[in-house]
Amino acid sequence: MAIHRYFFWIEDNEIEIYKNGKQVLYRGEKRIDYSTGIANFFDTWKENSAYIDGDFVDFIFIGSEKEELEKFVEFCKDFIYAPDIKFTFEDLKNILNNKKNLKKFCLNIEKKEYFLQKTEFNYNRIPKNKDLTKIYVYGDSIEENFLSEGITDLEIEIKNTTESKMAAFFKNRL
Numbered sequence: 001m002a003i004h005r006y007f008f009w010i011e012d013n014e015i016e017i018y019k020n021g022k023q024v025l026y027r028g029e030k031r032i033d034y035s036t037g038i039a040n041f042f043d044t045w046k047e048n049s050a051y052i053d054g055d056f057v058d059f060i061f062i063g064s065e066k067e068e069l070e071k072f073v074e075f076c077k078d079f080i081y082a083p084d085i086k087f088t089f090e091d092l093k094n095i096l097n098n099k100k101n102l103k104k105f106c107l108n109i110e111k112k113e114y115f116l117q118k119t120e121f122n123y124n125r126i127p128k129n130k131d132l133t134k135i136y137v138y139g140d141s142i143e144e145n146f147l148s149e150g151i152t153d154l155e156i157e158i159k160n161t162t163e164s165k166m167a168a169f170f171k172n173r174l
Contacts, residue, residue, distance in 0.1 A: 003056040003082045004049055007095055010034075010063035010072065015041065019049075021094030038075045056082035060139035062095065066108075069138045086143040093123070106132045109142060 034041040
């Protein structure tokens with residue numbers, strides 16, 4: 001039995017699809033319009049992914065519109081989720097690294113908020129700021145200690161962002 005592991009970045013009636021951390025093109029496009037409905041989108045997804053009824057799935061929905069993500073989660077209740085696979089910070093980093101315009105953001109996972117800054121080398125926690133873009137992550141298989149998984153890459157203490165910029169400047173000079 002196959003396991004279909006997909007992450008869906010949902011934004012502005014369009015979806016970017018990632019399989020195992022790499023973006024998947026549908027009909028040659030990076031983004032798919034789902035304005036015809038969630039059911040139509042998943043019919044197309046099933047055709048392209050070679051999904052067979054009864055296969056396991058691991059779906060994670062990511063985006064800034066909480067209500068829209070909840071609709072996708074509700075629609076996917078009929079799929080059989082793989083029991084032992086966990087979505088980790090490493091998985092999320094593969095997707096966030098493709099988002100070039102996303103520098104500082106608030107990550108909302110299961111009612112927990114993490115304020116992060118993406119630098120050239122890693123992700124750092126920053127002080128709370130309610131004005132940052134909120135990114136919601138929904139799914140049945142999110143690692144319980146989500147941020148402790150990437151502890152070596154994610155600095156837990158709050159860092160001075162000027163220090164990070166200076167480190168990047170001098171590293172580029174080498």
